Amino acid sequence: MALLDVENLDVSLSTAMGPARAVRGLNISLEKGETLGIVGESGCGKSMTALALMGLLPDNGTTEGTISLQGEDLLLKSEKEMCKIRGNRMAMIFQEPMTSLNPVHTVGRQIMEPLRLHRGLSKSEAFKETIGLMERVGIPNPSERVHNYPHQLSGGQRQRVMIALALSCSPDILIADEPTTALDVTIQDQILELIQNLVDEEGMALILISHDLGVIAENTEKVAVMYGGAVVESGPTDQIFGNLAHPYTQGLFAAMPKLGMGRNGRLTTIPGTVPDLINLPAGCTFTDRCPLATDECGTTAPSISTVEAGHKVTCHHIDQAINGRGEGLYK
């Protein structure tokens, strides 16, 4: 039995304009110690996936399908039961460490909270443990820093506090939603390395969400590319980056400025913008931006086809897409 099994997860948000289908038919399976990356642009449903897993969807959100953590369906749990799981067996690192930490409490107090709540430690034990945790995530001078408020720490240190918080109860699954987007490259490097090492040591599973293909390529074993609320391509990271298949993934890769490509080439652009989640097209959601789209794409949703072992792609014209990769699909 897999540690985490997500089957046919649908998330929809009710808005004034009608229901927005943020996530559609998502399947994820994660073993202990595995790392999964979720990539996509804003509005593709990656953050909603994370929030649904943690049971933290906004009030107007509804879910369908199953999310089973070691056989228990999290979607059937009450809020009270979820409180015991959240922060304890599943923990999350948020994108913006400034807004996700409470500005009126010291960081020490915030790290102590889950320790006392979930592990039932006394105040002094929790305090000692907090200092240990802060040392582990590489905050200099933890015995002094423990009394600091979030605004007294730098962005990188705040993110380290978030990681300490997430690690406090040794969760089975760590979800990191754009953990380094607000940070500089050199600090990003340190934080990703830290998360990597902790995942290795603790043997927990990691779900890393990012819009940066580079971050995903270097830090995950498996990857899922999301577009318009659904996974369009998934498989082992090395295989996907060595063998990009879906037209969207190819476009995303080509649109990224890469170091060393110089100024001679021109960046490939994907025409158009991401689909409106409220009025999703009937067929493939990528149809109006795809260079290979035919009438079929507009009317019927493509099924999943397997390119290589474990490498799955959702596209009608997969052979054409792979053949066209050499000279580039986008002209």
Added chain:
Amino acid sequence: MSKTVLKVSKLVRHYPLPKESLFADPKFVYALNGVSFEIKEGKSFGIVGESGCGKSTLARNVMALEPTDSGSVQILGEEVVGKTFNELRPLRQHFQMVFQDPYGSLDPHHTVGRIVAEPLAAIGKLPSQEKTERVAEVLSSVGLKPTDVDKYPHEFSGGQRQRIAIARALITKPELIVADEPVSALDVSVQAQVLNLLRDLQDSFGVTYMFISHDLAVVEYLCDEVAVMYLGSIVEKGRTEDLFASPAHPYTGILLDAVPKPAAGKKRKRIQLSGSVTGQTEKRSGCAFRDRCPMVDDRCKRETPTLREVAPDHFAACHYSKKMMEHGLSKPS
């Protein structure tokens, strides 16, 4: 030799901090410590660095949006520093700015037509017929429809909003556009569209860019020359190709190395920076980068390195730039 559009010399900006007590010495944030560079007509000059290195302060000072402590900024030979607001007003048509956040920089209550036409007020009175024509012309040059003038900013996506902001900067036909992180709030596929647009506009109108970004790949794609800033000073400057191919300052080397690369066969060993950016509130002797530098030795603590030419048109402020260029990053033996 083409003419110089922007010449910045020895620009200094220190922000005073509130005094801790009545008799305490005033403290400062040393945001810019003598920055000098030149941009030639029709070129793009990139400025990279981590947050807090003074990139945005530099942009605001070049745009004369705040008082400068000392130094000079010359745009098309005209001194900008020390001028009053009213004296600057007619000059502003020659230099325009594009801001980072396309959501915050457009007034939500105004129509696109009004937003884009606003800088024309600085030129003086124009007949409304001509105004409408120029708005339509500039909107189509950034890839928007002339019929978009009556819409409001919220009806556009992030990439389109950034196009509106670029149109607003272009309408006065400026020689210089200062762009402060214009694509960092955009998605990858949209970012590519805006970057290509910036390039096309340069080809067709010959504008000069001062382009600020923390993303090295973006700078490499767009800029002819780059300056790397660290704690309010330029530590390395040169042609993009030279600087990226053989960085002469350890900081540049580490920055380039820290960029994650999207390719199969991940995980590489890299030299990481220990510690974070040192505070900007104290002024010390020696190299500003010494606390984080893997190549540091005693000399770096004693002498402040100055910017000197290490190769033709390639400047670096490091005592060991020669070694850095020959052997890459290593500990001094």
